[in-house]
Amino acid sequence: MGYKVPGAAMDRVSLLWRLRRRARRGVLCMTLFCMTMAVLYTLCAENSVPVTDAIFGVRARTRAQPRAHSIVKVLRGAGGSKPMYVDPQKLPGVIPGDPQKPIPVLSSLNYSVEASQKEQHSGSKERERHGLFAWLLGRPLRRALETVLGARKRADIARQKREGFSVTKGAGGVMWNDEMSSSMLDKRLRKVVQNYQAMNKYGVNLSNSEGGKRRQKRSGPELLCQLKEMEKITTLMPEMEPFNKFLWASQLPATPLTSALGPFKTCAVVSSAGSLRNSRLGKEIDAHDAVVRFNAAPTLGFEKDVGSKTTVRLINSQVMASEDHHFLSSSLYSSGTLVAWDPAPFSSDLSEWYNKTDYPIFKQYQQYRKLHPQQPFYILHPSMEWQLWKRLQDNMAEPIQKNPPSSGLLGTVLMMSLCDVVHVYEFLPSRRRTELCHYYQNFKDIACTMGAYHPLLYEKNLVKRMNKGSDNDIYNLGRVTLPGFNTLNCTQTSNSLTSFKA
Incomplete structure (x- = not known):
């Protein structure tokens, strides 16, 4: 008579076999799942889909x-x-x-x-x-x-x-590509840019420029000499019409900005980019002879990253008019020299602009001067904005937004007129590149880097071509180096620039 396995033992053996079969099935299912995931990942990577x-x-x-x-x-x-x-x-x-x-x-x-x-x-x-x-x-x-x-x-x-961001690799890492175009933007930004091009609020007449039909790509020295020759920093003066008819015109500075400020040896143009956060560039920025900041960008609480010195603050007319910015009372605007700007119609004179400003810049200017009569305060002549816009359009291979350049580019050209060397921080994104719009706010949008209202994309292209510094400086510090206009020797390029005059 054979040996009989007890019932309890049989149950245990049966259970072990069932568990073993289930484990095999589990391993097989997991293997198939991982293979499916691998195939899906490969397909997504090839098609640039997260x-x-x-x-x-x-x-x-x-x-x-x-x-x-x-x-x-x-x-x-x-x-x-x-x-x-x-x-x-x-x-x-x-x-x-x-x-x-x-x-x-x-x-x-x-x-x-x-x-x-x-x-x-x-x-x-x-x-x-x-x-x-x-x-x-x-x-x-x-x-x-x-x-x-x-x-x-x-x-x-x-x-x-x-x-389409930064597809050019340099010695230090991934750099901004100076051939960026609207075709490289995502669908949302392309739609925004197209809308602004179609609107033409300021009556831009492309026949006065090359209209995006660039003859050839100009070198950095050619671009610099073109800016030097064609960009003149002009501010409103009391004797200019129609302001010479107004009593408040006496509040306008009698000395041109370029005569009252500078010349400086080294200058820092500090953007408001979110990538300045945790940059630890404050000491380097403050070491410059002059520092320009923009609009409502603060320094208090951000000194380690952006420094504390303010020589010039460039503000647009909307900041002046906004109740949220407390322009008339905030201490933010009480240090350094104030320079305001407001976009005029493309082909208008000062009289037309005075009656058709975007925001009440002259009303706010008068009120501020009454409250702060000792504060140096200038207003840019609107022709500078559109002269700079023409330079942008003339050097790009496609039509750009028919809106004025950003405060950042205006401030950069302004300081190139006052300084021997200009360092521009985080205008071209560094390795800290982020979608955070400003270092002092928690708002994110890639449009703050690529541009929408302002032709920022093309401005960055222009600055990248003119950069005299290294790619490593851009990648690690977000720093672009530009020469001052007074240091340029443009005798060799003057003939080639004659045909490009506005």
């Missing part, structure tokens, strides 16, 4: 900034967004207009990333596209896969490719 977007849907995208209203809705005043009054340079895509009748903007100035995420999460669940496996996997596993696959880093790279 893998988490393909798998988990839009919500798995790197959390950069709230989805902005389309520019069409902005222009029509639709979209249900609360009207906010902000600087168009801070939130590209907004058309300057009457400050008493603000228009909706792409996103609010004080619209934090955290608040926008909550609003987006609660209000747009039905509109979001979900990925194939979003409902199969829990949130912890999704995040683990994002980390394992390096999806966030690769998503940033893919986004940079889609937006």
Whole structure:
């Protein structure tokens, strides 16, 4: 008679066999899953699609900034967004207009990333596209896969490719490509740029320039000499018409800005870019003989990154008119020399501009001078803005936005007229490149780097071509080196520039 296995032992053996079969099936399923993921990752990488977007849907995208209203809705005043009054340079895509009748903007100035995420999460669940496996996997596993696959880093790279950012590699790393064009922008920014080109609020007449038909790519020395010869820094004077008819014209400085300031040996142009945050450039910036800052960019609390010295503050007329900026009372505007500007119609004279300013620059100027009579305060002649715009257009291979250049480029050219050497910080993005618009705010939008209202993309192209510093300086410090106009010897290039005069 054979030996009988007890029933309890049989149950244990059967259980072990079942567990073994289940383990084999689990390993097989996991292997198939990993192979599927690998194939999907390969396909996504080849097509520059973030893998988490393909798998988990839009919500798995790197959390950069709230989805902005389309520019069409902005222009029509639709979209249900609360009207906010902000600087168009801070939130590209907004058309300057009457400050008493603000228009909706792409996103609010004080619209934090955290608040926008909550609003987006609660209000747009039905509109979001979900990925194939979003409902199969829990949130912890999704995040683990994002980390394992390096999806966030690769998503940033893919986004940079889609937006055409910095595709030229230099000695120090990835540099800004000075052949950037609107075709390299993403769909949203291309739409914004096209709208501004079609609007032509200022009546820009392309027949007065080359209209995007560049004859040849000019070298850096040629561009520098062209700016020196054709860009003249002019400020409003009491004897100019129609101001000589007004009593308040006596408040205008009697000495030109270029005579009252400088000459300086070294100057720093400090942009307001978000990539200045944690840069630790404060001491280097303050070591310059003169420092120019822009609009409402503060120094208090940010000294380690941006320094504390302010020699010139260049402000646009909308900042002057905005109640949010407290222009008449804020101590921010009480240090250094103030230089204001407002875009005039393209072919207008001073009389026409006086009656058709974007914002009430002259009203605010008079009030400020009454409150602060000792503060040096100049107003740029509007011809400078459009002269510089022509230089941009003449040196680009496609039509640019028919809007004036940014304060950043205006300030750079201004300091080139006053200084022997000009260092421009974070106008061209460094390795700290971020979608954060300003170092003192928590608002993110790639438009602040690539441009929308202002032709920033083309301005950066121009500055990159004129740079006398190294690619390593741009990559590590975000620093561009430009020579002052008085240091240039343009005798050899004068003949080649004659045909390009405005």
